[in-house]
Amino acid sequence: MAESAPKWQRKGRSRDLTGLGWLEAEILRIVWDKGDVTVRDVYEELRLRRRIAYTTVMSVLRNLTVKGLLIQDKSVPAYVYKAAVTDEQVARGILDAVVDKIMGGNVAPLLAYLEKAKAK
Secondary structure, eight states: OOSOOOGGGOOTTOSSSSSOOHHHHHHHHHHHHHSSBOHHHHHHHHHTTSOOOHHHHHHHHHHHHHTTSEEEEOSSSSOEEEESSOHHHHHHHHHHHIIIIISTTOOHHHHHHHHHHHHO
16 A cells, blocks of 8 residues: 555554454444444444444444544534445455455456456
8 A cells, every 4th residue: 555554454463454343344334324323323223133232332433433434423412423434445445455465466366356256
């Protein structure tokens, strides 16, 4: 990557290339789909899919804010969160990391895979 990695991807010793955990990614998807959300909104959506604690959702939303992926509006009693970046920007960052670290900068195999997947 020519430019500096986004704040959420800068962990030098991170075990993954995404800079995101599975729950963080799932919560981001909810925020991208719904727009402005409260902790309760995200909690209720996740509860339909899994057992999860309200405080866990609150912590993950706070962590995503610290990572610069969400914006937190504290002007109302129930904090409102909204995306600071698009899903496309996050996907680009992840793909850049894969191409750089896994593919050694060679995008051809990845493009071939995507073309094949698109044809299905």
